[in-house]
Amino acid sequence: MGVPGRIHSIESFGALDGPGIRYVLFLQGCSLRCLYCHNPDTWDPADGKPADSDEIMKDILSYRSFIRSGGVTLSGGEPLLQPEFAREILLRCREAGIHTAIDTAGSVPLSVSAPVIDAADLLLLDIKSFDDALCRELTGRSNENTLRTLEYCEKTRKPVWLRHVLVPGWTLKRELLEPLADYLSRFPCVELVELLPFHKMGEYKWRELKLPYRLTDTPVPAHEELEAAKAIFTGRGLKCLMKE
Numbered sequence: 001m002g003v004p005g006r007i008h009s010i011e012s013f014g015a016l017d018g019p020g021i022r023y024v025l026f027l028q029g030c031s032l033r034c035l036y037c038h039n040p041d042t043w044d045p046a047d048g049k050p051a052d053s054d055e056i057m058k059d060i061l062s063y064r065s066f067i068r069s070g071g072v073t074l075s076g077g078e079p080l081l082q083p084e085f086a087r088e089i090l091l092r093c094r095e096a097g098i099h100t101a102i103d104t105a106g107s108v109p110l111s112v113s114a115p116v117i118d119a120a121d122l123l124l125l126d127i128k129s130f131d132d133a134l135c136r137e138l139t140g141r142s143n144e145n146t147l148r149t150l151e152y153c154e155k156t157r158k159p160v161w162l163r164h165v166l167v168p169g170w171t172l173k174r175e176l177l178e179p180l181a182d183y184l185s186r187f188p189c190v191e192l193v194e195l196l197p198f199h200k201m202g203e204y205k206w207r208e209l210k211l212p213y214r215l216t217d218t219p220v221p222a223h224e225e226l227e228a229a230k231a232i233f234t235g236r237g238l239k240c241l242m243k244e
């Protein structure tokens, strides 16, 4: 019997969450309420399916030859909300020589998350908004824990791929992106900035869950707006990828 946890789903050949082909484990539960969330069905920590780290490791190892170019990513929901379960899987992967990443919004205090972060090879860290008031409006929570998480990664030399969702009328504004890029350029641990254009592919899930979706009238970003946003980051010496 391993460490128990709750999962939402598994993607055994993921190509979007970290380097190479990856086994992506989506953990159940999230305390943020991002207006653009495309997985609101991961929010409730009591929902999803019960899982056990031993069974998950058996499954991961059965895909070992397919994920040789990549590894394992813990995503969600917010994987750091299940610290014992997440850490156990990360440590077992490390023992097996499998590269690991955590896809997180960094919303969990470091007192809880640090031992889990220490056990991973890479953090995919999503800063929802560098402006705290906007972050609260966009997610329901402050960005304080996220910024502390990035500082911790710098201190411990943990590689970070920084993620940021570009939402027209919300985060896709020069006056917000420039201070964010200035801030990130002071962190050598940030190996890559991944800009994620807003899309509405998860809107139907909000309807199914009878949740009010506030971004129905928000357009997807235009190509020129995305190019201009990318230039703000590359202009400050940051390696930047648009994940269109």
Ligand code: SF4
Pocket (backbone or CB within 6 Å): 030, 031, 032, 033, 034, 036, 037, 038, 039, 040, 042, 076, 077, 078, 105
């Ligand atoms: S952190 Fe991720 S899972 Fe949680 S509400 Fe935001 S987008 Fe959804």
